[in-house]
Amino acid sequence: MINPSPLPPLWAAPEISCARAEPLAREIGTVLVDTLPARGQVLVLESNRLLFRLIGDHELKGSLWVDFNTARATRRSRQVGSELLVKAARIRRVEQPLLIDATAGLGQDGFLLATHGFQVEMIEMNPVVAALLADGLARAAEVEQLAEVVGRIQLHRGNSVERLASLTRKPHVIYLDPMFPERSKSAKVKQNLRLLQHLDAHTVSPEELLTTALATQAKKVVVKRPLKGPYLCDEKPSYSLKGKAVRFDVYLV
Ligand SMILES: C[S@@+](CC[C@H](N)C(=O)[O-])C[C@H]1O[C@@H](n2cnc3c(N)ncnc32)[C@H](O)[C@@H]1O
Incomplete structure (x- = not known):
């Protein structure tokens, strides 16, 4: 799938329903992809949080998410x-x-x-x-x-x-x-x-x-x-x- 948007695409983990992922992608203004990209920026929707990741970047391997309960x-x-x-x-x-x-x-x-x-x-x-x-x-x-x-x-x-x-x-x-x-x-x-x-x-x-x-x-x-x-x-x-x-x-x- 070609991402027409400069924003990172959203990939939802298999357990996430489309009813949850689609409105989120729309709200962000990005596309929902069905395979996790091999490289580049991606938003990952897991059952308990939303993450931003840079896949394939050896220096910045971590994920970014917001957690106030630390x-x-x-x-x-x-x-x-x-x-x-x-x-x-x-x-x-x-x-x-x-x-x-x-x-x-x-x-x-x-x-x-x-x-x-x-x-x-x-x-x-x-x-x-x-x-x-x-x-x-x-x-x-x-x-x-x-x-x-x-x-x-x-x-x-x-x-x-x-x-x-x-x-x-x-x-x-x-x-x-x-x-x-x-x-x-x-x-x-x-x-x-x-x-x-x-x-x-x-x-x-x-x-x-x-x-x-x-x-x-x-x-x-x-x-x-x-x-x-x-x-x-x-x-x-x-x-x-x-x-x-x-x-x-x-x-x-
Ligand atoms: C350095 S960060 C702020 C960090 C924040 N104080 C914290 O504790 O997490 C600056 C943020 O401001 C946002 N920003 C910059 N200009 C803005 C504007 N004109 N209106 C709304 N947000 C803006 C950027 O997108 C960025 O996320």
């Missing part, structure tokens, strides 16, 4: 007050601030913020990344300890520049995490980032994203940057919180 996620959520991102995004005297995560990606940051009480609207424009994220959220909703957190998250597919320009409800915070070169020493994270980059999940016009975010008059716009990277759009923030490898630039509007 020891790392639990550890991060328990470090009350010590997560820099949470400190950067926090709004005084507002218990459940509305935060728009305009570059949701694999949802790690957005999920952490929801764990700390934020109402999070995630926006992701890459259809494959959005499908992986939706799959991870659906699985997390089935886990008793995570269901409440998932209940505070909404996922939208699309371009944040457009969505931010037509908001009906003003958020307290807008969070931007534009893609930047490798930032972690952890081999696993490195691999996930590289797989994510293979999906062409780059930030579309980060400058426009910042300008649109600032124009919404949200109380705060928080931007994740490499520790020593330049300010986004050369726009000096109100202040920055610095970690070991990253920095959060906070713009008070």
